[in-house]
Amino acid sequence: MTKTKPPQALSAADQKAAILREDRRVTSYDVAMLAGVSQSAVSRCFKPGASVSKATYARVMQAAEGLGYIPNAAARSLITRRSNTVALLISNASNLYYPEALSELSQQITRHGKRALLFTMQSESDVGEILNDVWQYQVDGVIAAAALSEAQIAECERRRVPLVVFNRHLRDSHVASVFCDQYEAGRMLAARLAAAGHRQFGIIAGPEESVVASERRRGASDKLLELGLPAPALAYGCFDYGSGAHGLRQIIAQLGRAPDAIICGNDVMALGCLDHARHELRLDVPGELSVAGFDAVEPSNWLSYNLTTLRQPIQKMALAAADLLASLIDAPCGGAEKRVFAPQLIEGATARLTPRPTALAA
Structure with missing residues (x-):
């Protein structure tokens, strides 16, 4: 009569084959048995930042790869x-x-x-x-x-x-x-444009409910007021491309002419404003109208735009x-x-x- 070897007497290859023959999910216990370590050692190997020796880690990873083991996130969360x-x-x-x-x-x-x-x-x-x-x-x-x-x-x-x-x-x-600091960003942009000689401003702000849009608009408006410049013509948009053209038309209607500079609440609106100014109104940018935005999104750096903007880190x-x-x-x-x-x-x-x-x- 042939006696069956106890599990601990099986070779690594035999243990692996025995585990894979079973029609079930491979567990951390299986990995531990094949690697010859404790189940808690296996858990530590799959926990970022946990303390485990290089040798143990290598054995556990080799066993896990051989068995196709994937940690059970749901089970781990219960623990x-x-x-x-x-x-x-x-x-x-x-x-x-x-x-x-x-x-x-x-x-x-x-x-x-x-x-x-x-x-x-x-x-x-x-x-x-x-x-x-x-x-x-x-x-x-x-x-x-x-x-x-x-x-x-x-x-x-x-x-x-x-x-x-x-x-x-x-x-x-x-x-x-x-x-x-969006408020200071708005002040910075307004101050720089005013120092260059712009006097009549327009602001195409983002949605009124947006904290970021409100801070940028307030910062720019407050700085222009401090500098003794006329209150900027104001339009609101939705941070989208179409709002740039719509906002520019609104501001021109309020002033009766194009302003010296437009500060847009984000780059997407600035690109819409820029395209409308150049291609529909035939304005020279920046000769007749300066346009600036916020965020430095990728399209703002494209050669056809090269937008003046503020980049956040x-x-x-x-x-x-x-x-x-x-x-x-x-x-x-x-x-x-x-x-x-x-x-x-x-x-x-x-x-x-x-x-x-x-x-x-x-």
């Missing part, structure tokens, strides 16, 4: 009581700035061993409805590129879900945030937001830290940024 997911709340998908921000945020969240769960909104006023969906996924934290009310912030606190507000400055709220902001959220997940009482970044002026070809030369007296 750790974390879903390892982070909700990203993004509004205004038509703005070309957001795909860049989304890509950077996703990469930085992944660096912390978590996955981004995307929730999009047509407008920031939809954030309440989106949050109702977010709670169903038991996320470990939220990064919101949208303005939240005090009640919504309190709801995050009640549910013990760490929150970081991205590219929004909620001045009266004690909530962690990472943002570029998106990569640095995304890194800061992910790091800040990770620290709040690990230490929920970490406080409401605010990290502020400054924009960079991109001196394109669509705005005159130096004074015109004056004629010499005879």
Whole structure:
């Protein structure tokens, strides 16, 4: 009579073959048995940042690859009581700035061993409805590129879900945030254009409900007022290309002529304004009209545009937001830290940024 070898006496090849013959999902126990380590050692090998020796890691990875093992995220979340997911709340998908921000945020969240769960909104006023969906996924934290009310912030606190507000400055709220100072950005752009000799301004602002749009508009308007210049003609848009042309027509109707300079609430509207000025109104840009925007999205750098704009340090902001959220997940009482970044002026070809030369007296 032939005796069957006990499992521990089987060779590695025999153990692997025996496991693969069974019609079931490969588990961490199978990997541990094949690698000759404990099950907890296998778990540590698949946990980012966990302490494990190089030799153990190599044995576990070799066994896992041979068995085709994939960690069960759902099972792990039951043990750790974390879903390892982070909700990203993004509004205004038509703005070309957001795909860049989304890509950077996703990469930085992944660096912390978590996955981004995307929730999009047509407008920031939809954030309440989106949050109702977010709670169903038991996320470990939220990064919101949208303005939240005090009640919504309190709801995050009640549910013990760490929150970081991205590219929004909620001045009266004690909530962690990472943002570029949009108010100062508006002031910077207005000051630079005024110093170049522009006197009559128009502003094509973004949606009135947008915190970013409001801060940029207020900053530019306040600076022009401080400089003693006429109040700018104002039009509102939706951050889309068509709003640029529509806004320029509105401003010309208000003033009875084209202004010296147009400040647009984002680059997409600036490109629409620029195309309409050049191709429909036959205006010389920047000879007769200067046009500037915000965000430095990729098309703004195209040769046919070369837009004057302000660039936000998106990569640095995304890194800061992910790091800040990770620290709040690990230490929920970490406080409401605010990290502020400054924009960079991109001196394109669509705005005159130096004074015109004056004629010499005879």
